[in-house]
Amino acid sequence: MTTWQSFAAAAPSLAAHVHRRFTSGESHVLATLRRDGSPRVSGSEVSFRDDGRLYIGSMLHAVKARDLQRDGRFALHAYPGIEDGGEGDAKLAGVASEITDPESLSRLEVDPASHLFHLDIGEAVYTWVADNTLFTESWHDGGAWVRFARPDNGPVERTVLG
Template sequence: MATWQRFSEEAPVLAGKIKERFTAEKSHVLATVRRDGSPRVSGSEVDFREQDLLIGSMINAVKAEDLRRDGRFAIHAASAIDEGGADAKVAGKAVEITDPAEVARLQGDDEPAHVFRLDLTEVVLTWVEGNSLMVEVWKEGQGSKRLARPDNGPVVEVALD
């Protein structure tokens, strides 16, 4: 799994665009895995702190219990694609920070909470450019590639800027 810092070092331009989408709005959609294996979606906020991407949760919230049991997640930033912006998603494994002093330091108070570092396996940015749907994908261990789907036709790989 790649930390936000490692991903940012490997794909700095893409990381900047992803961070821009996640900081443009407060609430995003988090997908977790329920005990029975089915998906659950919940509203969630993200925080970029000290080179990490974090999410928090109230104590014993169902999304926190999902992540504690099975850390797999995907989070979709509030979309701006309809306004000429982009659509951003990240996926990977959430790792709970369990040291109470570290949790208090990261959240700025000592209220009980769950805090998770989001380690990444995949990052996707989607936007419209002219008559093409554009997708830039970063996968851990594979780097980045850019795809285009001109005129709603076949997908083609295009050069990164």
């Protein structure tokens, strides 16, 4: 897993697209794991901070916070509205870690009656359509940054970008 800043350095244009999608709307879809292992989806806001990390917050003792405290694995889907003018679809997955140090919470100006998690990124995916071609770019920590193109609903073309 890696920080947002490290991901952005490894796949800069992909990170720019993903960042744009996550900052174009306020509420996104966060998937966490319940105690029994089944999925839970919740609305969540994200925060890109100057320290090169991506964060999500939660109300104190919310079920999504308890899920992440127990098992930090997450998937996050940028606001999937169709009103975005065809700007594409962005998703992230990785591991969330709660920030509990009072000094860090104070520096980050976090309400002590809430939770704050930084997100380490393991996977990023951006999908869009242009000129009758479906494109998907994906990046995996420790793996390649790859673009898949499927022009005119035909065979998939794979290009390694980094």
